[in-house]
Amino acid sequence: MNANIGISEKDKKAVAAILNVILADEQILYNKTRNYHWSYEGSNFMEMHKFYEGQYSELEEMIDEIAERIRMIGHFPEGRLKDYLRVTSLQEQDYTTSQEEQLKNLLEDHESIIINMRKVADTIDTVHKDAGSADFVTGLMQHHEKMAWMIRSYLK
Numbered sequence: 001m002n003a004n005i006g007i008s009e010k011d012k013k014a015v016a017a018i019l020n021v022i023l024a025d026e027q028i029l030y031n032k033t034r035n036y037h038w039s040y041e042g043s044n045f046m047e048m049h050k051f052y053e054g055q056y057s058e059l060e061e062m063i064d065e066i067a068e069r070i071r072m073i074g075h076f077p078e079g080r081l082k083d084y085l086r087v088t089s090l091q092e093q094d095y096t097t098s099q100e101e102q103l104k105n106l107l108e109d110h111e112s113i114i115i116n117m118r119k120v121a122d123t124i125d126t127v128h129k130d131a132g133s134a135d136f137v138t139g140l141m142q143h144h145e146k147m148a149w150m151i152r153s154y155l156k
Ligand SMILES: [Fe+2]
Pocket: 037, 053
């Protein structure tokens, strides 16, 4: 059934496409963070193991909210790994057990997601007239800003 919420079909479709790219980016970042939770080696193993767990748990909740937001505007979330890889703007690196390399890879992804979200939140609001989704993306961006700060705090 059509979502009659005061946004044109064309705009809802455009916003859903933007949210599906965000969903794909989050899925890649979630997977990378979870892999580092398993594959870290160092004298502070338990700290990093738990740190990564806290971060991927937050991403997991965000992923669920993004997929449900796409349904709220009458569209369907991508649900196949090959679709995430097709639309994501993030790269997957070689495996690493190094703290510095892992954190730098994650920080680069968070910062790239933040930059993208800042841009698309404005487009969703001003071009597509979807205040709810614009506010939602701004909220996600704030989560990433906090997560990025925590990662950055381990690096010099
Ligand atoms: Fe675990």
